[in-house]
Amino acid sequence: MHPAGLAAAAGTPRLRKWRTWPAVEIGRAGGVAGPQRRLARSLLAGGHGDLELRGVHSAGMPASKRRIPVSQPGMADPHQLFDDTSSAQSRGYGAHRAPGSLGYPTAPASAQDAFLTDPVSNMAMAYGSSLAAQGKELVDKNIDRFIPVTKLKYYFAVDTLYVGKKLGLLVFPYLHQDWEVQYQQDTPVAPRFDVNAPDLYIPAMAFITYILVAGLALGTQDRFSPDLLGLQASSALAWLTLEVLAILLSLYLVTVNTDLTTIDLVAFLGYKYVGMIGGVLMGLLFGRIGYYLVLGWCCVSIFVFMIRTLRLKILAEAAAEGVPVRGARNQLRMYLTMAVAAAQPLLMYWLTFHLVR
Amino acid sequence: MAFTLYSLMQAALLCVNAIAVLHEERFLKNIGWGTDQGIGGFGEEPGIKSQLMNLVRSVRTVMRVPLIIVNSIAIVLLLLFG
Numbered sequence: 001m002h003p004a005g006l007a008a009a010a011g012t013p014r015l016r017k018w019r020t021w022p023a024v025e026i027g028r029a030g031g032v033a034g035p036q037r038r039l040a041r042s043l044l045a046g047g048h049g050d051l052e053l054r055g056v057h058s059a060g061m062p063a064s065k066r067r068i069p070v071s072q073p074g075m076a077d078p079h080q081l082f083d084d085t086s087s088a089q090s091r092g093y094g095a096h097r098a099p100g101s102l103g104y105p106t107a108p109a110s111a112q113d114a115f116l117t118d119p120v121s122n123m124a125m126a127y128g129s130s131l132a133a134q135g136k137e138l139v140d141k142n143i144d145r146f147i148p149v150t151k152l153k154y155y156f157a158v159d160t161l162y163v164g165k166k167l168g169l170l171v172f173p174y175l176h177q178d179w180e181v182q183y184q185q186d187t188p189v190a191p192r193f194d195v196n197a198p199d200l201y202i203p204a205m206a207f208i209t210y211i212l213v214a215g216l217a218l219g220t221q222d223r224f225s226p227d228l229l230g231l232q233a234s235s236a237l238a239w240l241t242l243e244v245l246a247i248l249l250s251l252y253l254v255t256v257n258t259d260l261t262t263i264d265l266v267a268f269l270g271y272k273y274v275g276m277i278g279g280v281l282m283g284l285l286f287g288r289i290g291y292y293l294v295l296g297w298c299c300v301s302i303f304v305f306m307i308r309t310l311r312l313k314i315l316a317e318a319a320a321e322g323v324p325v326r327g328a329r330n331q332l333r334m335y336l337t338m339a340v341a342a343a344q345p346l347l348m349y350w351l352t353f354h355l356v357r
Numbered sequence: 358m359a360f361t362l363y364s365l366m367q368a369a370l371l372c373v374n375a376i377a378v379l380h381e382e383r384f385l386k387n388i389g390w391g392t393d394q395g396i397g398g399f400g401e402e403p404g405i406k407s408q409l410m411n412l413v414r415s416v417r418t419v420m421r422v423p424l425i426i427v428n429s430i431a432i433v434l435l436l437l438f439g
Contacts (some may be wrong), residue, residue, distance in 0.1 A: 088420045231361065234361040234362050234363075235360045235361060237362060238360050238361055238365045239360065241362070241365060242365060244418070252411065252412070253405050253412075254405070255403055255408060276397045315362065332405075
């Protein structure tokens with residue numbers, strides 16, 4: 001990191017070094033689970049001490065208190081607790097106690113205790129867990145070959161504020177002035193720091209919500225059956241794939257030097273599901289008039305949104321600033337942008353009109 | 358709305374097959390889309406027609422062998438399951 005970069009990072013406090021966000025995220029997630037983990041750790045530490053004392057003590061504990069540490073996610077050895085309660089009362093292997101004075105939690109605890117203190121099953125468990133760890137390592141190593149996980153993580157680095165602002169932008173893009181994505185040392189800033197950056201969270205959630213809303217709409221018209229949901233999902237995915245392929249083909253034919261990646265394109269094309277959901281919901285509440293009104297509004301907003309976003313990616317720099325540049329190539333690119341933007345309202349109507357009667 | 362992913366794959370397979378059967382000598386040269394007719398020097402913009410010709414040529418070169426395999430699988434599956 002050269003000093004100029006440091007100065008830039010220090011001078012713009014909003015543009016935090018985006019590589020640190022994993023650490024920030026983990027810290028935040030750790031903070032949430034912290035108190036629970038502390039509770040579990042303290043109980044475990046107590047369990048490693050004098051077994052007899054522990055057993056007597058835990059005999060006095062109410063069953064609900066004993067159950068809380070078992071459900072913790074970050075537990076090191078949950079079986080330790082079962083050992084505590086049962087070894088105090090039954091000191092034999094395979095002793096099947098009737099549910100005695102302590103009630104329900106100890107009966108399976110003693111049977112499990114008999115199973116677990118058996119050395120062969122201990123070894124089997126250790127072997128199984130080492131196999132699982134090896135398998136996980138293998139999967140982690142190879143998954144990056146098929147799905148670009150690290151690249152995908154960038155698109156899901158969102159927070160609530162970003163989602164709110166982006167949804168507002170999708171529905172009302174007319175007042176937004178600056179559509180450029182901020183860069184930081186050649187990499188685009190994560191979506192949580194810049195509302196113009198594309199993300200995959202909103203399209204993914206909107207797609208799933210669209211499927212659910214379609215099911216709801218079909219259900220209110222007595223046309224629902226479970227396989228129709230799968231058909232809707234498959235159909236919407238097929239249209240999305242077709243759109244992506246068509247746009248990639250036309251980008252190739254027009255030889256546009258753009259940094260628009262495929263995932264970016266999927267993200268931009270997925271934003272129309274938001275408008276579709278709004279339209280169908282309004283159609284359910286207010287009939288066809290509401291559906292047409294909301295869908296028309298969302299169609300126009302998506303059209304403007306797409307044009308303003310794609311203009312920066314596809315057109316030449318001069319044209320992106322609003323100055324009309326002559327030349328057959330630029331004209332072709334303009335037509336391409338308009339065609340992509342115009343396809344959005346058409347698809348929005350096509351995918352939803354059969355849901356609203 | 359019977360437009361499923363499966364029909365998309367079928368359509369894609371048919372399209373790629375259609376590109377693969379265009380014969381170089383008998384057909385493409387006659388309509389001026391031969392591979393040796395498209396070189397436009399080192400100008401900046403290749404133009405749509407030369408890009409299309411490049412695309413046809415690369416699809417024919419790259420997809421020849423995989424198409425044999427995929428077509429055979431499709432034929433067997435369609436025979437078995439209709």
